[in-house]
Amino acid sequence: MKALVMSEPGHVKMTEIPTPVPKEDEVLVKIHASGICVNDVRDFKGDCNFSYPRIGGHEYAGEICEMGSAVNKDRFHVGQKVVTYIIDNCNECYYCKNGYENVCPDFSHTTAYQNPDGISGFGGFAQYITAKASDLYICEDHVSYEKLALTEPIACVLNSINKSNVEFGDDVLVIGGGTMGMLHVMLAHLRGARVILSEPMKERRDKALELGANDVIDPMNTDAVAEVKKLTGGMGAKVVFDTTAVPALALQAIECTAKCGTVVMFSSLHPNKPVEVNLGAIHSTQVNITGAQNGSVKTFWQAVQIMNKGVFDPTPLIEAVYDYNDFDEAMACAMRPDTYKVVLKMEDHDK
Ligand SMILES: [Zn+2]
Numbered sequence: 001m002k003a004l005v006m007s008e009p010g011h012v013k014m015t016e017i018p019t020p021v022p023k024e025d026e027v028l029v030k031i032h033a034s035g036i037c038v039n040d041v042r043d044f045k046g047d048c049n050f051s052y053p054r055i056g057g058h059e060y061a062g063e064i065c066e067m068g069s070a071v072n073k074d075r076f077h078v079g080q081k082v083v084t085y086i087i088d089n090c091n092e093c094y095y096c097k098n099g100y101e102n103v104c105p106d107f108s109h110t111t112a113y114q115n116p117d118g119i120s121g122f123g124g125f126a127q128y129i130t131a132k133a134s135d136l137y138i139c140e141d142h143v144s145y146e147k148l149a150l151t152e153p154i155a156c157v158l159n160s161i162n163k164s165n166v167e168f169g170d171d172v173l174v175i176g177g178g179t180m181g182m183l184h185v186m187l188a189h190l191r192g193a194r195v196i197l198s199e200p201m202k203e204r205r206d207k208a209l210e211l212g213a214n215d216v217i218d219p220m221n222t223d224a225v226a227e228v229k230k231l232t233g234g235m236g237a238k239v240v241f242d243t244t245a246v247p248a249l250a251l252q253a254i255e256c257t258a259k260c261g262t263v264v265m266f267s268s269l270h271p272n273k274p275v276e277v278n279l280g281a282i283h284s285t286q287v288n289i290t291g292a293q294n295g296s297v298k299t300f301w302q303a304v305q306i307m308n309k310g311v312f313d314p315t316p317l318i319e320a321v322y323d324y325n326d327f328d329e330a331m332a333c334a335m336r337p338d339t340y341k342v343v344l345k346m347e348d349h350d351k
């Protein structure tokens with residue numbers, strides 16, 4: 001099969017490698033679309049601690065094209081549209097047994113990160129991938145592969161929103177209007193909240209207003225904290241999602257949170273500089289500070305259902321679709337600070 005192999009950061013070449021063979025409880029998935037994540041961009045720039053060679057891409061969708069002998073034939077069949085749970089958790093530890101499989105410590109020791117004996121990575125930038133049948137989610141034919149490539153980002157955002165318990169009529173502040181920020185805007189809106197977006201780029205603020213934000217703030221030209229307080233009757237937002245990688249904004253996120261509210265550190269911080277938090281204030285405001293990482297088994301399921309059932313359409317966040325033979329152009333587009341999700345399309349399959 002063909003795969004986009006990164007020999008070292010910044011160097012990706014279409015390479016012929018053996019097509020993986022599914023074990024008896026696995027299927028072979030023919031990948032049709034694969035999103036480029038911020039994480040792939042950082043990897044390309046050399047900002048990640050991975051081993052090389054590597055095949056990136058963890059936001060993929062495809063169809064079953066081969067089934068292992070033990071795969072349940074009542075549930076799965078060749079030609080079925082699927083996405084897969086991408087976190088290779090152990091299913092054995094405390095976290096896995098208590099519904100926190102998305103933070104299973106074993107995951108960071110898998111070949112998704114380091115593979116000294118071969119190719120590391122999630123493998124989504126390739127024509128085929130194997131997956132355990134138990135990791136599959138069945139998708140409806142009417143949902144395009146391009147849309148389904150956003151399942152993983154949506155699952156991450158649903159995990160974030162579920163942790164915050166957004167309710168009808170709540171004030172929600174989203175900091176940052178990139179793809180993940182905008183998904184928070186759209187999904188918090190869907191959940192019945194009044195959504196405020198803080199974002200310096202005007203085009204993004206305008207887009208947010210179209211996608212469900214009720215109010216927008218330009219943090220470069222206004223005092224964002226004062227503005228949020230003004231919009232919320234002096235209280236602050238009940239839930240704040242920080243979707244930016246800027247450490248200083250984490251403090252702002254906390255300051256914008258209402259008493260007894262929740263602030264979710266959704267993004268990882270780059271550079272991850274420690275920030276000084278006034279914990280005395282947390283004592284008296286009872287603000288909950290938490291994080292959200294990855295999608296869970298459940299939020300992947302939820303992400304697929306809202307697209308299968310026509311409740312949610314991520315199309316406005318698809319910036320461009322590139323043929324995967326044009327990876328460098330696609331990556332250049334994904335690297336631009338003003339773009340949303342870039343999706344690679346794989347069409348020319350023949351093992
Ligand atoms: Zn991602």
Ligand SMILES: [Zn+2]
Binds near residue numbers: 092094095104105
């Ligand atoms: Zn585990």
